[in-house]
Amino acid sequence: MALFTTILWDVDNTLLDFQLSQRYALEKAFEANHLMVNEAIQSRYDEINHAYWKRFELGEVTKEELLKGRFLTLFDAFGIQNVDLPEFMRVYQTELGNVFFYLDDSIHLCEHLKGRVNQYVITNGVTATQKNKLKLSGLWDCMQEIFVSEDAGIQKPYPGFFEYCLGKITEKNKEKILVIGDSLSSDIKGAVLSGLKSCWYNPKGEENTTEYIPDFEIRNLWDVLKILAEE
Ligand SMILES: [Mg+2]
Known part of the structure; x- marks a missing residue:
């Protein structure tokens, strides 16, 4: 399982x-x-x-x-x-908000994952811009819900933002939730501080000089499939 x-x-x-x-x-x-x-x-x-x-x-x-x-x-x-x-x-x-460019063909990955896991967006961007971009790109259709820090009143990496999201998602067991993002200072730090599992998307293979250690690290978004399959 x-x-x-x-x-x-x-x-x-x-x-x-x-x-x-x-x-x-x-x-x-x-x-x-x-x-x-x-x-x-x-x-x-x-x-x-x-x-x-x-x-x-x-x-x-x-x-x-x-x-x-x-x-x-x-x-x-x-x-x-x-x-x-x-x-x-x-x-x-x-x-x-009018243009979008997929990284690693992310739309097909999210479509592939739809129905297998529940997917949500967590972003610090401007609400209208993010929502427009997510709609146009088709990514919104893969998501259960979009969480923007503006609506939460607090941003990543603050645990308050993640608590806001946790209050709205179906899964209540933190062990079963994986945060995936490119930023050590917002996504990974936020996940660590909130007791959530995290995966650092690090396409350029940069060094982590922070004190926040992700549970997983990937160079390509599709490597997420390996993480999901291994568990
Ligand atoms: Mg980012």
Whole structure:
């Protein structure tokens, strides 16, 4: 009998390629403001955005501060002025939810798992954006429910977020629930702090320098099948 009955999936950079979506959305937001975007701006934004999300996970900034601050920091770094910030943010956020890029053909994996295990999404992203992306990509059809931190009022890695999810899912035995995600600081840390089993999606084979040790580690999402079969 399979140990795991339930998978809690992270979305960005786990089921879907966030980097590609982000590049697309940033380009659209610049275009809408009649500005040119180049590689230097794209890669700098990537760094800035990543740093803001880390600070959000640590509770150092609010979601509001993150959503605005990352662009203000970017504009400041490149001396970009006279941007209609609310409009820029609106275009960016809308476009982010309009495209999706599967990682490891995740849609077929989730379809394959449907009916075998209960699957849920756990994400810190912006609710409207995430839900749109999940609908368009077909991933939503594979999930029992979508849990967004905005709705929970608390984000990964805080145990409060996982408690919120646990209160809503069918499985009550923590041993039978597997959290899968790419982030050690949100997905794996959150699972460890909440007493859930975890699987680190580590496609680039990076080193884990944190104190949070996942129960499993995979390079390809399909390796999840081995974990489910072994148990
Ligand atoms: Mg992620």
